Amino acid sequence: MKIVVVGAGLGGVAAAVGLHRTGHEVTLFERAAELREAGTGIVVMPNGLRALDALGLADDVRGHDMRDGQWGLRDRLGRPLLVTGLSQAQQVVGTPAMIVRAELHRALRAPLPPGLVRTGIPVERLEADLTGVTVVSDGEPVARADAVIAADGNGSKLRAQLFPGHPGLRRTGRMDLRGMLSRPPGMASDLLVGQLVDRRTGAMFGLFPVGEDRLYWFTDSVLDGPPPEADEARRQMLSLMADWHPLVPALIEATPPADIYVDPIARLAEPLPSFAVGRIALLGDAAHAMSPDLGQGSSQAFEDAAALTRHLTGGGPADVVQRLLAYDAERRPSANRMMRGAARQSRLTSQTGVTAWLRDTLLRAVPSRLAARQLAALWHA
Numbered sequence: 001m002k003i004v005v006v007g008a009g010l011g012g013v014a015a016a017v018g019l020h021r022t023g024h025e026v027t028l029f030e031r032a033a034e035l036r037e038a039g040t041g042i043v044v045m046p047n048g049l050r051a052l053d054a055l056g057l058a059d060d061v062r063g064h065d066m067r068d069g070q071w072g073l074r075d076r077l078g079r080p081l082l083v084t085g086l087s088q089a090q091q092v093v094g095t096p097a098m099i100v101r102a103e104l105h106r107a108l109r110a111p112l113p114p115g116l117v118r119t120g121i122p123v124e125r126l127e128a129d130l131t132g133v134t135v136v137s138d139g140e141p142v143a144r145a146d147a148v149i150a151a152d153g154n155g156s157k158l159r160a161q162l163f164p165g166h167p168g169l170r171r172t173g174r175m176d177l178r179g180m181l182s183r184p185p186g187m188a189s190d191l192l193v194g195q196l197v198d199r200r201t202g203a204m205f206g207l208f209p210v211g212e213d214r215l216y217w218f219t220d221s222v223l224d225g226p227p228p229e230a231d232e233a234r235r236q237m238l239s240l241m242a243d244w245h246p247l248v249p250a251l252i253e254a255t256p257p258a259d260i261y262v263d264p265i266a267r268l269a270e271p272l273p274s275f276a277v278g279r280i281a282l283l284g285d286a287a288h289a290m291s292p293d294l295g296q297g298s299s300q301a302f303e304d305a306a307a308l309t310r311h312l313t314g315g316g317p318a319d320v321v322q323r324l325l326a327y328d329a330e331r332r333p334s335a336n337r338m339m340r341g342a343a344r345q346s347r348l349t350s351q352t353g354v355t356a357w358l359r360d361t362l363l364r365a366v367p368s369r370l371a372a373r374q375l376a377a378l379w380h381a
C-alpha cells in the first residue's frame with residue numbers, strides 16, 4: 001500500500017520504519033527543514049522497549065539501561081518517602097532505558113532509506129474520498145495515498161481537521177523545566193535519583209543519570225501566565241528550590257541556560273472518540289497527548305507504531321479501513337488509560353497542605369519489602 005506518515009517525531013519515525021519494513025511504500029512528511037529532536041534525556045519504559053523490539057528497533061536503545069542504585073520518591077530535603085533499589089524495581093517493572101533524545105531519534109530513523117523522508121513540508125490538510133487520501137501542503141497536493149498516519153504531535157492540525165468539535169489541547173497550569181549536564185566531578189548526585197516532592201509548594205524535581213557521565217533533571221511547578229524564557233525560568237526555579245536538598249539548586253545552577261528547555265504542560269482536554277477515521281489513523285501525541293508524569297508519551301507512541309505495523313501487515317487498499325479500526329480498538333483503551341493515569345500521577349505529586357502530608361505519611365509507612373511493588377503501582381507498570 002502507499003502510506004503517508006505526517007510528522008517525523010519519535011512516533012512517526014518508528015511507524016515509518018515498521019511500515020516500510022513490512023513492504024509498504026511509505027513517504028514521511030516533516031514540516032521542519034531538518035530532522036532532529038530537541039536536547040535532554042528521555043526515559044523509554046519497558047512497554048516502549050517491547051514495542052521497539054517488535055519493530056526491530058530496540059537494539060540501539062537497550063544499551064542505555066539506567067545505572068543501579070536507590071530510586072524512588074523523596075521529600076524536598078532528600079529524605080526517603082518510598083525508595084527501593086533499582087534492581088528490585090526492575091524485577092517487578094522491567095528495565096527502562098534512559099537515553100539522550102537526539103540519540104534515540106537518530107537510532108530510530110537510521111533504517112529509513114534516503115528519499116523516504118521529505119522535510120520542509122508542512123501538511124495543511126487531508127482530503128479523503130472513497131479510493132484514497134490526498135495530502136495537501138501550501139494549497140498544493142503533494143501526495144496521494146491509500147492510508148495516512150497522522151503523527152503530527154500534541155498540537156496536531158490533522159486531529160483538529162478530523163474532529164472539528166473536539167476541544168483539543170488544554171494547559172494543565174503547570175510547567176516543566178528540563179536540563180542536561182555532564183556529571184559534575186565529586187557531586188554525590190546518585191543520592192537523589194528519582195523524584196523529590198515539596199508539600200509546601202507542590203513542586204517536583206526529578207533526576208536520572210544518562211549513561212556514565214551525564215545527568216538529566218526536570219522540574220514540575222505551577223505556571224502562572226505565559227511560560228518564561230529559559231534564563232528567567234531557571235532563576236525562578238533556583239529561588240523556589242533554594243532550601244531543598246543542596247544538590248537540587250547546585251545541579252540547576254551548573255546547567256547552562258542554553259541546555260534548559262521550558263515546556264508549559266498540556267494534555268488532551270478529552271479523549272478522542274476514535275484513533276481511526278476511514279483511511280486515516282492518529283498516532284502518538286496527536287492521538288493521546290498526556291502530561292509527562294508517567295514518562296509514557298514516547299512508549300505509548302511506540303506501542304501505537306508496533307500495533308499499526310502489525311494490523312497493516314499483509315493489508316491492501318480494499319481492507320485498510322477495517323484494519324485501522326482494529327488498530328483503534330487495540331490501542332485506544334490502553335492509551336487513554338495511560339492518559340488518565342498521568343493526570344492522576346500529576347495530582348499525586350503536586351499535592352500541597354494536609355493531603356500532601358497524608359500522602360507522605362502513607363508512603364513512608366509502606367514496608368521496604370513492598371516498596372518496589374508500590375512504586376510499580378504508582379507508575380502503572
Ligand SMILES: Cc1cc2nc3c(=O)[nH]c(=O)nc-3n(C[C@H](O)[C@H](O)[C@H](O)COP(=O)(O)OP(=O)(O)OC[C@H]3O[C@@H](n4cnc5c(N)ncnc54)[C@H](O)[C@@H]3O)c2cc1C
Pocket residue numbers: 006007008009010011012013029030031032041042043044045121122123124151152153154156157176177178263283284285286292295296297298299300301
Ligand atoms: C517536559 C516533557 C518531558 C517528557 N518526558 C518524557 C519521557 O521521559 N519519556 C517519554 O516517553 N515521553 C516524555 N515526554 C513526551 C514525549 O516527548 C512525547 O510523547 C513524544 O515525543 C511524542 O512523539 P510524537 O511523535 O507523537 O510527537 P512529536 O515528537 O511532537 O512529533 C511530531 C512531529 O510532527 C511534526 N509536525 C507537526 N505538524 C506537522 C505538519 N502539519 N506537517 C508535517 N509535520 C508536522 C513536528 O515538527 C514533529 O517533528 C515528555 C514531554 C515533555 C513535554
